[in-house]
Structure formats: structure tokens, C-alpha cells
Amino acid sequence: MTKIIWRTLVLAIYMLTLTAFILYILWGEKVSNWEKLMNDYFYNLPLGGWILLCFIALSFVIALWSVSIATQKDRQIAKYLEELLHNDHAIHKYRQMPKKNKKALMAIDDLIQSQKKSLQRITNDKANIQEKKVQERLIQERQRLARELHDSVSQQLFAASMLLSATNETMGDSLPAHNAKQLMQTEKIVQQAQLEMRALLLHLRPIALKNKSLAQGLQDLIDELRQKVYFNIQEKLEEVSLPKGAEDHVFRIAQETLSNTLRHSKATEVQLLLVQRDNRVIFRLQDNGIGFSMLEEDEHAGSYGLRNVEERAIEIGGSCKIISLPHEGTIIEVQIPVEQEESTI
Known part of the structure; x- marks a missing residue:
């Protein structure tokens, strides 16, 4: 209301000043002409008073009209801004918007969208950094546990296995059959515990590729296992072309399958194969262990590890095939498709 009053007064003064200037040009400085405005009455009100009232009324109407238009524009812009906050790129659907306002609001819209993208990128980067820190701490803790378990x-x-083996060799014949059998069983239990511990250490302290190729990393892993396990390992490892992430997954798959073989298969021979044929990288592990029934796989002690192998293979777009029969060994084969690079002429 204050805006209307002020605009009315300003417009009335402008109109009176303009009218007085026009009358001055027409009448000059003759007092008789100017007295007519105050002496000529119309409905008991001087002619000058009627002119003043008309100017005030006209000024009030113009002021009211201009304020209403400004208020309508303000509401329209506020509506557009509200739409921008709750609906992406909503500004483009308002075709009747003045070009000047539309251009400014589109600039605001672009700024809002860029700010949203920046915030999302910052949030994602922060989450990735946090996840990376957690993974690094987890790896450090697992390595610490592995060192303590290995050293203790x-x-x-x-040492217990060596003592039991020496006792069996020196006193096995002199002990009663019952005690000798118990001593042999104890030695086997300790040896199995050693295998379980080595498999656990393989999980807790995985050997990373460290800028080596997949074939080189697998060879180092096999060379280390040969010094610690009782079964014979035969390998055929060729250089393959896989992305870094896929190489890491295949390496973890090899660790998982070797760990399962170490803990559960009771194998004497293990064959490892890594080759690339027909645009596919093939990793295969085969052992001559006790195997298991595929129908009872969910109840098998190593089924959790096998599920991890299958999930890792799927994550890199590959497939996993597991074949096993009781007392016939197990075959685990993973195939990963390789994208061929298009040759340029």
C-alpha cells in the first residue's frame, strides 16, 4: 500500500507540473486567466480543485496498475525459481516468458545444475576416499594378524609336527599298537592344522601383483606354496591381455581356489592353467582330491569359497564352471571374454 501512495503522489506532482507548464505557455502571465481556475465553480468546487482531484485519481489508478503488474511479475519469477529448485530444467517449458527474464533464469538454472553435479562429485569422491581408507586399514590389520599368527x-x-614325526620314527616300534595309532592320528591332526593355518594366512595376507603380470604373480604364488604344502603343483601359465581390474580378480580367484584345495581336497596333485584362446582368458584348477557331490554343494565345507569364486567371475563379465565327483577330484574353470582392439587402416 505504501508503494501505491508514493507512486500516486509522484505521478500527481508530475501531472500538475506538466499541466501548469502547458497552461503557462497558453495563457502567459495574465492573472485573470489564472483566477478562472479558482473562481469558476462546478458543483460547488473550483475548476482547479476538479483538475487536482482528476490528476490524483488518475495517478492512483496508474500507480495501482503498475504495482499490480510488478507484483504479478515478481510472483511469476518466484514461481519459476521454485520450479528450478524442485524440477531439473523446468525453465525450458515456459515459452511465454519474456526473453530477458528467460535468459537470466536459464543462466541461474545452469548454475544450479552445475552446483548439483559438483556436490554429487564431491560426495562421491569423499565416499571413495573414505572407502579406500577403510580398505587400507583392513589390509593393514589383516597383515598384522597374519604376521602374528605366522610368528607364533x-x-x-x-615344531609340534616335527617332534611328533621324530617320536614316531624313534619310538613307533617300541610303543603299544594302540598308543602308536594315537600318535599317528595326532601327527595327522597337527599336519591338517598346519594346512588350515597356511590357508588362513593365504587369506589374511594375500600376495599382491605389485605391477607384475598375472602370469608372473601366479608363478610367484606357486613358488611360495611349493615350500609349504605337501602336494605336487604343475602349472602352465601364459601371458594374457586383461585389464588391471580383471587381472586382480583372476588373481584373487586363484588364491581362493588354492586355499580351498589346501584346506579341503586332500589332494596330492594340483594342475593350474592360465591361457588365452579364441578371445577368452581361461583359468583352470584341477586336483585329484576327495571331491564332493555337486548336489550337496551348499553343505560342503568349501561352498562359501566357491561362491566367492563365482561372484568374482561374474563381476568381470566372465563365467565359472565347477565339476566335482566324490573321490574323483575337482575342476574349477573360469573364462573371461577379451575385447579385441579394432585395427586402424
Whole structure:
């Protein structure tokens, strides 16, 4: 209301000043002409008073009209801004908007969208950094546990196995059959505990590729296992072309399958194969262990590890095939498709 009053007064003054200037040009400075405005009455009101009232009324109407138009524009812009906050790119559907306002609001819209993208990128980067820190701490903790287990429990199991083996060799014939059998069983239990510990250490302290190729990393892993396991390992490893992420997954798959073989298969021979044929990378592990029934796979002790192998293979777009029969061994084969690079002429 204050805006209307002020605009009315300003417009009335402008109109009176303009009218007075026009009358001055027409009448000049003759007092008789100017007295007519105050002496000529119309409905008991001087002619000058009627002119003043008309100017005030006209000024009020113009002021009211201009304020209503400004208010309508303000509401329209507020509506557009509200739409921008709740609906992406809503500004483009308003075709009747003045070009000047539309251009400004589109600039605001672009700014809002860029700010949203920046915030999303910052949030994602922060989450990735946090996840990376958690993974690094987890790896460090697993490596610490692996070192402590290797330096304490693993060494003690090795010493106990050596003592039991020496006792069996020196006193086996002199002991009663019952005691000798119990001693042999104890030695086997300790040896199995050693295998379980080595498999656990393989999980806790995985050997990373460290800028090596997949074939080189697998070869290093096999060379290390040969010094710690009782079964014979035969390998055929060729250089393959896989992305870094896929190589890491295949390497973890190899660790998982070797760990399962170490803990559950009771195998004497293990064959490892890594080749690339027909645009596919093939990793295969085959052992001559006790195997298991595929129908009872969910109840098998190593089924959790096998599910991890299948999930890792699927994550890199590959497939996993598991074949096993009781007392016939197990075959685990993973195939990953390789994208061929298009040759340029």
C-alpha cells in the first residue's frame, strides 16, 4: 500500500507540473486567466480543485496498475525459481516468458545444475576416499594378524609336527599298537592344522601383483606354496591381455581356489592353467582330491569359497564352471571374454 501512495503522489506532482507548464505557455502571465481556475465553480468546487482531484485519481489508478503488474511479475519469477529448485530444467517449458527474464533464469538454472553435479562429485569422491581408507586399514590389520599368527601359532604347529614325526620314527616300534595309532592320528591332526593355518594366512595376507603380470604373480604364488604344502603343483601359465581390474580378480580367484584345495581336497596333485584362446582368458584348477557331490554343494565345507569364486567371475563379465565327483577330484574353470582392439587402416 505504501508503494501505491508514493507512486500516486509522484505521478500527481508530475501531472500538475506538466499541466501548469502547458497552461503557462497558453495563457502567459495574465492573472485573470489564472483566477478562472479558482473562481469558476462546478458543483460547488473550483475548476482547479476538479483538475487536482482528476490528476490524483488518475495517478492512483496508474500507480495501482503498475504495482499490480510488478507484483504479478515478481510472483511469476518466484514461481519459476521454485520450479528450478524442485524440477531439473523446468525453465525450458515456459515459452511465454519474456526473453530477458528467460535468459537470466536459464543462466541461474545452469548454475544450479552445475552446483548439483559438483556436490554429487564431491560426495562421491569423499565416499571413495573414505572407502579406500577403510580398505587400507583392513589390509593393514589383516597383515598384522597374519604376521602374528605366522610368528607364533604357525611356528608352534611346525615344531609340534616335527617332534611328533621324530617320536614316531624313534619310538613307533617300541610303543603299544594302540598308543602308536594315537600318535599317528595326532601327527595327522597337527599336519591338517598346519594346512588350515597356511590357508588362513593365504587369506589374511594375500600376495599382491605389485605391477607384475598375472602370469608372473601366479608363478610367484606357486613358488611360495611349493615350500609349504605337501602336494605336487604343475602349472602352465601364459601371458594374457586383461585389464588391471580383471587381472586382480583372476588373481584373487586363484588364491581362493588354492586355499580351498589346501584346506579341503586332500589332494596330492594340483594342475593350474592360465591361457588365452579364441578371445577368452581361461583359468583352470584341477586336483585329484576327495571331491564332493555337486548336489550337496551348499553343505560342503568349501561352498562359501566357491561362491566367492563365482561372484568374482561374474563381476568381470566372465563365467565359472565347477565339476566335482566324490573321490574323483575337482575342476574349477573360469573364462573371461577379451575385447579385441579394432585395427586402424
